[in-house]
Amino acid sequence: MQRFFVEPGQVDEAAGQILICGDDVNHIRNVLRMREGEELWISAGGEKEYYCSIQSLSPEQIELKIYYISRPDYELPTRLYLFQGIPKGDKMDLIVQKAVELGAYSIIPVEMKRCVVRLDAKKAQKKQQRWQQIAEGGAKQSRRMIVPKVEPVMSFKEALDFAGQMDLCLIPYENAKGMEETRQILSQVKPGMSVGIFIGPEGGLEKEEVQLAMEHGARQITLGHRILRTETAGMAILSVLMFQLEER
Numbered sequence: 001m002q003r004f005f006v007e008p009g010q011v012d013e014a015a016g017q018i019l020i021c022g023d024d025v026n027h028i029r030n031v032l033r034m035r036e037g038e039e040l041w042i043s044a045g046g047e048k049e050y051y052c053s054i055q056s057l058s059p060e061q062i063e064l065k066i067y068y069i070s071r072p073d074y075e076l077p078t079r080l081y082l083f084q085g086i087p088k089g090d091k092m093d094l095i096v097q098k099a100v101e102l103g104a105y106s107i108i109p110v111e112m113k114r115c116v117v118r119l120d121a122k123k124a125q126k127k128q129q130r131w132q133q134i135a136e137g138g139a140k141q142s143r144r145m146i147v148p149k150v151e152p153v154m155s156f157k158e159a160l161d162f163a164g165q166m167d168l169c170l171i172p173y174e175n176a177k178g179m180e181e182t183r184q185i186l187s188q189v190k191p192g193m194s195v196g197i198f199i200g201p202e203g204g205l206e207k208e209e210v211q212l213a214m215e216h217g218a219r220q221i222t223l224g225h226r227i228l229r230t231e232t233a234g235m236a237i238l239s240v241l242m243f244q245l246e247e248r
Contacts (some may be wrong), residue, residue, distance in 0.1 A: 077191030079105035085112040085201030100138030102238040114203040163196035169218040176220040
């Protein structure tokens with residue numbers, strides 16, 4: 001069943017009504033060709049989701065009737081922030097999509113020393129808009145209650161300052177110690193926490209970046225004996241944390 005996101009102000013629980021406007025109107029009417037009486041799920045970015053049917057359609061808005069409201073626990077109990085070194089080509093598209101599916105709360109594109117791609121302000125803004133659209137598509141597909149935010153492109157120092165607000169910061173690194181220490185660090189991730197995860201671009205993080213991150217409180221972890229591609233590393237640690245947190 002189709003899922004859409006609206007702003008809280010578009011929901012009138014007392015009247016049992018939701019109004020959809022903007023780009024979703026065209027998508028529902030002309031792409032999906034949905035009609036009156038068809039049913040769909042709506043999320044307003046909180047803990048509730050609304051099971052609705054289409055009451056009326058116009059070029060400007062779509063009126064929905066709320067059948068019932070539920071409070072599913074689709075979201076992870078911990079906010080996971082993926083700080084991703086900007087990779088080449090369209091790899092970031094895939095990273096954003098899969099990070100959203102795996103429960104990331106936010107994705108932060110980061111310019112690191114080994115990044116081949118360098119974006120000026122105009123290109124960075126355009127890329128961010130595209131990545132945000134991909135995040136919304138991934139959220140709809142995976143039944144997220146929120147659309148994870150893709151932050152503006154940050155420098156490495158800006159990213160460290162941003163991560164300084166978080167309860168724990170992880171940095172997978174090929175020279176990190178064994179799996180037992182990594183297990184101990186990951187066991188510290190509890191519901192209610194905020195956790196930053198730093199992933200380098202192609203070629204990985206430079207030693208100076210790792211050292212600087214550790215000076216800011218980051219903890220080194222290992223992802224095993226194999227060297228993972230940049231588009232794989234973030235997915236690996238997100239998968240581990242998702243499984244660990246879902247069990248709790």
